[in-house]
Amino acid sequence: MRVPIFTKLFISLFMTSILLVIGMTFSVSYSFKSGFQEYLNQQEKEQVEQLASLLSGYYSANVGWQELQEQPEIWGDLFVKLGVPFPKKGAAPERHFKPNIDLGGPDSGLERGPDRGPDPHDLPPRDAAMSEEFGPISHRLFLEDDSHHWIAGVYFSDSKEGSVEWFREPIKQGKQIVGWLVLKQKNQLSGPLVGQFYAQQQHNLIWIIGLAGLASLLVALGLVRHFLSPLKRLQQGANALSEGDYSFTFESSSNDEFGELANRFQYLAGSLKRQKDSREQWLVDISHELRTPIAVLRSELEAIQDGIRKPEMTRMDSMHHQVMGLRRLVDDLYLLSKTDAGVYQLDVRRLDIVALLQSVANRFEHRMAQKGLRLERLISEPIFIKGDEKTLEQLCVNLLENSLRYTDAPGTIKLSVLEQNDDLVLLFEDSAPSVDDAHLGKLFERLYRVDQSRSRSHGGSGLGLSICHNIVMMHGGSIVAKRSELGGLVIEVRLKREMSNG
Numbered sequence: 001m002r003v004p005i006f007t008k009l010f011i012s013l014f015m016t017s018i019l020l021v022i023g024m025t026f027s028v029s030y031s032f033k034s035g036f037q038e039y040l041n042q043q044e045k046e047q048v049e050q051l052a053s054l055l056s057g058y059y060s061a062n063v064g065w066q067e068l069q070e071q072p073e074i075w076g077d078l079f080v081k082l083g084v085p086f087p088k089k090g091a092a093p094e095r096h097f098k099p100n101i102d103l104g105g106p107d108s109g110l111e112r113g114p115d116r117g118p119d120p121h122d123l124p125p126r127d128a129a130m131s132e133e134f135g136p137i138s139h140r141l142f143l144e145d146d147s148h149h150w151i152a153g154v155y156f157s158d159s160k161e162g163s164v165e166w167f168r169e170p171i172k173q174g175k176q177i178v179g180w181l182v183l184k185q186k187n188q189l190s191g192p193l194v195g196q197f198y199a200q201q202q203h204n205l206i207w208i209i210g211l212a213g214l215a216s217l218l219v220a221l222g223l224v225r226h227f228l229s230p231l232k233r234l235q236q237g238a239n240a241l242s243e244g245d246y247s248f249t250f251e252s253s254s255n256d257e258f259g260e261l262a263n264r265f266q267y268l269a270g271s272l273k274r275q276k277d278s279r280e281q282w283l284v285d286i287s288h289e290l291r292t293p294i295a296v297l298r299s300e301l302e303a304i305q306d307g308i309r310k311p312e313m314t315r316m317d318s319m320h321h322q323v324m325g326l327r328r329l330v331d332d333l334y335l336l337s338k339t340d341a342g343v344y345q346l347d348v349r350r351l352d353i354v355a356l357l358q359s360v361a362n363r364f365e366h367r368m369a370q371k372g373l374r375l376e377r378l379i380s381e382p383i384f385i386k387g388d389e390k391t392l393e394q395l396c397v398n399l400l401e402n403s404l405r406y407t408d409a410p411g412t413i414k415l416s417v418l419e420q421n422d423d424l425v426l427l428f429e430d431s432a433p434s435v436d437d438a439h440l441g442k443l444f445e446r447l448y449r450v451d452q453s454r455s456r457s458h459g460g461s462g463l464g465l466s467i468c469h470n471i472v473m474m475h476g477g478s479i480v481a482k483r484s485e486l487g488g489l490v491i492e493v494r495l496k497r498e499m500s501n502g
Helices: 005-058 066-070 073-082 192-242 257-305 313-341 353-371 389-406 452-457 464-474
Strands: 095-097 116-120 141-145 150-153 164-173 176-186 348-352 373-378 384-388 411-420 423-431 478-483 487-496
Touching: 005 066, 005 073, 005 141, 005 164, 005 176, 005 192, 066 073, 066 150, 192 257, 257 313, 313 464, 348 353, 348 389, 353 373, 353 384, 353 389, 353 411, 353 423, 384 389, 384 487, 389 411, 389 423, 389 464, 389 487, 464 478, 464 487
Parallel strands: 373 411
Antiparallel strands: 095 116, 141 150, 141 176, 164 176, 348 384, 411 423, 423 487, 478 487
8 A cells, every 4th residue: 555655744743742642741740740849858957957956955965865755745846846737636536656667767566655655736637638748747756866766746647658758867966976867758759749740631632732733733733734835836837847847947946955856856957958958950961961871872873773873983983982881880889889888998008108109190191291381390209197098099189180170281280299297188270271169169069060061062971070079088088179379279188198998
């Protein structure tokens, strides 16, 4: 089953928002519960520390806590001084029971005195409406001597509550511990009021989750639509490209990854359109190049077949010339296709580029002299580079052939070899005529001719410079056409002295 990306993003954003809201709500609730109880416990510990300071004055080294035992009202007065509520007379039984709790520690097994204290004392009512954890410390505090015998305070019958913790504050005279104040505290809020609070919280939580879910639904819907709108546009463009419509415009006003992707698609569409136009123009040009010699051959053969012309040697030479032109065109197409596809295997080895250039120039010297052109060679001692000898020879032949065909007599063709750092520069210069600046950058395009009639009259196929460009690129170099000081063109070929095989 195909699940659209819209559905995936929407569900992901919506569920993430809901889970975050639920998690935050429970976290805040738990944090309030534990944090508020911790705050209350800390406040009570400070009060117990103050009470311990006051109680140290009632201890005697001779009789111990006898004064407090004989006058139990002192216990209540101390709470009054601290501003802590203390129960009234008759609110509880007349006597305290000793605390029946296990506080741990090494002295937890000591005898804690009689079952009842010697004097009457007030106790808070155990069935008070306010739960124990919200009551004052006077309801949850008792005094022990240094031997852990109970002196005064309240009695707790249930000493094994899991949510209860015991705080013990030492009472000191000087550096000697003379007694302990033991306070019963809760580590978590509980009781009827807490239950009501949590019931209210759960009710509020339902509303919060519902409203947050609705808001998340709307926000997720808007965000997903916003994020996916560029993708839908790209999908439409991809469909248009697959159908051959390269005029589709990828509009994007964003500066994020979607905008960058749209720009890449726009560049791809333009590149495909240029390739399509180039391919169509290439087919038209090739058809035209093949049609001319074939038409000449056909007319010559039909004239001989019809008896209009005799099969003389001059006619045979003319047809042979047309066939050789076709052969050169086919050979150039084959070499160009291999270099374009990158399947041409270079035989890279160390060679003397000066000797190679001299050898090619020697082959052209007689033809140049016949046309009235002078060949100048500004070539120094041998220079060795790494490259493919066959293709580099083809490069020199094509460039010299180009200069020979398109340089007017009397004229000059000059060859130069320069060394610049790790590069080797070959210069092929010729005299007039030159080429307009608008045509210089297009000379290396396939079948490009500045003057169609002039080019064909000189027998060029229009592929020589394109082949030169591919050969130089395979050697990791560069080739450019510029205006020459001699009045014509200068072709600058820059090659690396070192190149890897393949």
